[in-house]
Amino acid sequence: MFFVLLGVVAGLAHFYMWRRLVRDTTVAGGRGRRWGTVALVSAYVVMLGALGFGGEVALVAWPGYLWLAMMFYLTILLGIFEIPRVVLLRRRVKAPVLVGAEQQAEPEGTSRRVFISRSFALASGLTAGGLVGYGATQALGDPEITSVPVTLSKLDPSLSGFRIAVVSDIHLGPLRGRSHTERIVRMINEQQPDLVAIVGDLVDGTVDKLGEAAAPLKDLVSRHGSFFVTGNHEYYSGFEPWLLELERLGVNPLRNERVAIQRGGAAFDLAGVNDVAGRNFNDAPDFARTLDGRDTTRPVVLMAHQPVQVEDAAKHGVDLQLSGHTHGGQMFPFHAIVPVQQPVVAGLEKIDGTWVYVTRGAGFWGPPVRVGAPPEISMIQLSG
Structure with missing residues (x-):
């Protein structure tokens, strides 16, 4: 339609x-x-x-x-x-x-x-x-490296300076292949992050067609690993084979679940929820399953593809949500239209007590054109 x-x-x-x-x-x-x-x-x-x-x-x-x-x-x-x-x-x-x-x-x-x-x-x-x-x-040039300091009141001082590389909307497909992935991996590794968060819309096609293009993800290097949550385009591309492929490449999917990220005696929770498009594929986001029963004295960083998911995140006490999806508008003047659907177009804002950071994404969808919204890889630096 x-x-x-x-x-x-x-x-x-x-x-x-x-x-x-x-x-x-x-x-x-x-x-x-x-x-x-x-x-x-x-x-x-x-x-x-x-x-x-x-x-x-x-x-x-x-x-x-x-x-x-x-x-x-x-x-x-x-x-x-x-x-x-x-x-x-x-x-x-x-x-x-x-x-x-x-x-x-x-x-x-x-x-x-x-x-x-x-x-x-x-x-x-x-x-x-x-x-x-x-x-x-x-659109076809190198993504910008954006440095984003975020203060979380619950963060243990020993975790201050923890750096998360956030990348989204890579959109591997007919116009973007293996060399695009290789460049992103190289640029992330050059930043020497503590953790890599891929927040959805990695692909526009099946594993059979794009597996080779995604293969360089196995070369990502970080102290605490690489993690992934689904975007809406994964559900159009066969999300289950892709989740298995990412696991094979050493990228850990978070499917309505959380893991403790520890350094010394301190920790924070890294959580991930499925994209809202999963509701049509029997794979809906489940915030209760993801976040209930956790230690509320330590902060939680949530990976969720769409910024609009912050409405549920705030109700569950999330401290920071990492999202993509909007492409920052991609082509002016779509910047003015995105707010009709999403609470944040790009950048860092606080919604109902929860910080939400929206990266503009490292790829594009549709036209290989970006006007007023250059591609980016974001480096989140946490402080207490």
Whole structure:
């Protein structure tokens, strides 16, 4: 249903773009209009192919997803330009049009209308292309290393300085493979963390197709191990085989359970709950099972893919929740839409007495584009 709805919305957007980029800038029956129409229809078909089976074919995924980003920004920019476009078109000033080496008069207003339409079409295209190009360099470049100090009142002073590498939304798939994982592992290991927390959406595909891409995770190095909780995309990719594969790679899944992380005589609890999408796969999050009966005198750090899970976490006395899912909005202005569903878009905030940290993620979903939300690996440093 999601892809059908997206296809309908994208179809309407392409019709709007055809009107502004093709119809308004060309002559009826001319070669330009025919080729412009063919180009837009072809782009729409390739985009649908990427949405439908681009997850299996990189050759389709790259152009289809890049055009999806172009369509998004072109539609927004053309919409923004509607007001100045209408204002200029209403001014009754005739402009000549250049044909060959001579100026020839056209019917009143025609040359001026075409000139204005072409100007706004060109401005929209150049701006959208610039945004997508910049966003692609951000999405495909190295993630930022973000240092995040967090004070937990219950933390034993001997655990101050404990460092957790948090990474989420790696999204291995047709556009991101083994080299992407190798880079993330290398960057995490360079930070020499005490613990690694992978908070969901590792993959967009099955173990058979992406097992090799995930294999470098076995090289993660930390003093207290690597841990994982499911994201919604794991449930679309066959979560049970992936949980077994991660165990084989030395990454420990936390499935509605907790473990004690000890250093010397001090400890805190590291807990993990399944993603909310697990409710549709008989694998729902269970906060009571995860957190009941623990020693409440020591802090608990919870791994939960979606920030919205902090509502339940706060009720169970969680001190710090580590999440991803939002991608920090990924492409401006989605930053303004995420709060409709999630309490935190990115960064550290306190919700109902519980700290929740949301990392922007190290990969991308859909278009290989990030605008205003560069990828990151977060280093949480705990203090008492």
